[in-house]
Amino acid sequence: MTLDLTAQRGTPLDQQRFTWREIAGALPISKLDDDAFTRVRVILMNGIMSDALRFKHIASRLNGPLRRPLAEVRRVEQHMQTMINWLLPADQSPLETTIGYEQVAIEVTAAIAQHEPDPYLAQVYRFGLLEDFDHLYRYSALLDRLEGKDANNILQSYTDVRPGRPTAVEHRAPVDDLRRHYDRKIAAPITKLHAITLFAGEYQTHDYYMHVGPLFSDPVARMLYAEIASIEEQHVTQYECLADPTESWLEKWLLHEATEVYNFWGCMRQESNPRLKAVWERFLDYELGQLSMVKDLFERIENRDPFSVIPKKLPEPIDFSSQRTFVRQVLKDEVDFRAVGTEIVPLEKETPRSPSVLYRDHMNSEGSPTQIVAANYEWRPGGELMDQAAVQATVH
Amino acid sequence: MKTPNDTGMNRTGIQTSPIDSRATERGAEEGQSTSLGGESRIAEVRLEMARMGETVGSMPPPATVKGMAKTAVTMMKGESPTLLLNKLGERLAFERSGVRLYEAVIDKLPAFTVDGALAGPGVADLRKIQEEELRHVDVCRRAIEKLGGDPTAMTPAADVTAVATMGLLQVACDPRMQLADSLQALLAAELIDNDGWELLIQLARGFGQDEMVQAFTQASDEEHVHLTLVRTWLASMVMHEAGIEEAIAAPLA
Numbered sequence: 001m002t003l004d005l006t007a008q009r010g011t012p013l014d015q016q017r018f019t020w021r022e023i024a025g026a027l028p029i030s031k032l033d034d035d036a037f038t039r040v041r042v043i044l045m046n047g048i049m050s051d052a053l054r055f056k057h058i059a060s061r062l063n064g065p066l067r068r069p070l071a072e073v074r075r076v077e078q079h080m081q082t083m084i085n086w087l088l089p090a091d092q093s094p095l096e097t098t099i100g101y102e103q104v105a106i107e108v109t110a111a112i113a114q115h116e117p118d119p120y121l122a123q124v125y126r127f128g129l130l131e132d133f134d135h136l137y138r139y140s141a142l143l144d145r146l147e148g149k150d151a152n153n154i155l156q157s158y159t160d161v162r163p164g165r166p167t168a169v170e171h172r173a174p175v176d177d178l179r180r181h182y183d184r185k186i187a188a189p190i191t192k193l194h195a196i197t198l199f200a201g202e203y204q205t206h207d208y209y210m211h212v213g214p215l216f217s218d219p220v221a222r223m224l225y226a227e228i229a230s231i232e233e234q235h236v237t238q239y240e241c242l243a244d245p246t247e248s249w250l251e252k253w254l255l256h257e258a259t260e261v262y263n264f265w266g267c268m269r270q271e272s273n274p275r276l277k278a279v280w281e282r283f284l285d286y287e288l289g290q291l292s293m294v295k296d297l298f299e300r301i302e303n304r305d306p307f308s309v310i311p312k313k314l315p316e317p318i319d320f321s322s323q324r325t326f327v328r329q330v331l332k333d334e335v336d337f338r339a340v341g342t343e344i345v346p347l348e349k350e351t352p353r354s355p356s357v358l359y360r361d362h363m364n365s366e367g368s369p370t371q372i373v374a375a376n377y378e379w380r381p382g383g384e385l386m387d388q389a390a391v392q393a394t395v396h
Numbered sequence: 397m398k399t400p401n402d403t404g405m406n407r408t409g410i411q412t413s414p415i416d417s418r419a420t421e422r423g424a425e426e427g428q429s430t431s432l433g434g435e436s437r438i439a440e441v442r443l444e445m446a447r448m449g450e451t452v453g454s455m456p457p458p459a460t461v462k463g464m465a466k467t468a469v470t471m472m473k474g475e476s477p478t479l480l481l482n483k484l485g486e487r488l489a490f491e492r493s494g495v496r497l498y499e500a501v502i503d504k505l506p507a508f509t510v511d512g513a514l515a516g517p518g519v520a521d522l523r524k525i526q527e528e529e530l531r532h533v534d535v536c537r538r539a540i541e542k543l544g545g546d547p548t549a550m551t552p553a554a555d556v557t558a559v560a561t562m563g564l565l566q567v568a569c570d571p572r573m574q575l576a577d578s579l580q581a582l583l584a585a586e587l588i589d590n591d592g593w594e595l596l597i598q599l600a601r602g603f604g605q606d607e608m609v610q611a612f613t614q615a616s617d618e619e620h621v622h623l624t625l626v627r628t629w630l631a632s633m634v635m636h637e638a639g640i641e642e643a644i645a646a647p648l649a
Contacts (some may be wrong), residue, residue: 037538091559148493153550217570382548389534
């Protein structure tokens, strides 16, 4: 089943209204009882909506005539994002939420990488995937060794906790984070929706780490967030390069709205929590309304057919399920890959005096927090103390 | 060594800026509240939300038929066998975090003893307590497994206790917070832990779990000692710094 965008007008913008109670007064999801993929969807959609706002603010700075419609849509999206983000519960600590963020990065990127028709973009996604996969391992070690908690309580056994491409070698010179972009004229619509989804997700991850990092008192935790936030900034650089810079502002806006529709539709179809399913359905209708409005603007201002940019029918949604088999295969085949300029290459192609190696060596010259926190760490059910306690009990 | 009791440049009180603070006060007096009522308005919202009857989560179902049978057979008394499992999950989580809490204090302890021995604990003293906390993790694990439960599950009570104690970890891990601050955090943890074990003993007794009562009593006895020690170290350190040496000889416990 697909969604025909030519036949949908959605909820008109002037009927997209909220009260404070609606957006912030509902009870959050359960950290313990809801499926981990419900949390994944909440985090992903918060990321999509935060990027919707970010994009519109930058567009507003540079496009006087679009300021009013941008502000009108943005106001609704502000409240949509609030309603989504406020679904996260307060008993989920910043570090536990971080585990959720990395699960999003791994599972969503892995699902996208398998369905991306452009082989270069798919390669870039697999490259980024192994880096976020490593972040999960490092943060899991921190959760265990700082708070005595098990990351799997959040991950619910959908995602492996083991080293990926070590974060310490992920640090690259800016020139090696640049990527080639898709060609707006020939790229498949799904390629564009994938790219927007991923840089929205990575951008919010970067911002989240920058916000919560200083909330920790532990010096290793603070440094760990700083080190991984730096990689997230690299990931934003990498993923935002994938979009064609010759797309017009309105074309980008149209694509962003289509990405929002696409993702709310995917969430609605796969949601297991009925209360959230209703939220995704409502927001799908809202986004269809916003898409209609931007389609009209696009036709009027650019005198172009919006369906020359966005698909008439939505492609298959992102698969919200464990991508363990794929991730393990990528890990086996590509963990040693490096980036040189815009290309993803085998390890031996990175030269010892390359800009990335020099940069990395300096950044790590006083130690790498990701190496410190996970020294000799292996995930065990219930955390590494469970085994230590059992061993101690047999000794005494 | 600099201590937080030394006089410095703290700017937080109104007496730091007598002129500006008077202006701020006058400004506040000139402003008018925009809504009627008082704190009861907050209370109304809190009550309304609490009445919705939601919880942070529930107990996991037994993973196997064997586990279910085990729980049923083991629990001869009591109406809510999962309540005991919930509280056991809480204790396990607390003890596991407790090991990390002590580790954080042990790790920074040498930084606070550079001027020679203080009235507080040594590394070996804290290490001994930490080892006992680790042993208690295993006591809880065994009890949960005996009842057919999953010791790796985060139970609702475990979740709640983690929220309640987050601040203690924040104190222990902060390099700027002193040994006496960390002992204050340990004292709060030990007070919670002592009462936690007492309650668990009562529950186990109520459910007719004699073997558990025995194991828990040993853990509880050890926790009593921890509490007394931490209390004494804290009082001694504060008194020592205050120059009131004679008080050290008379522990509070």
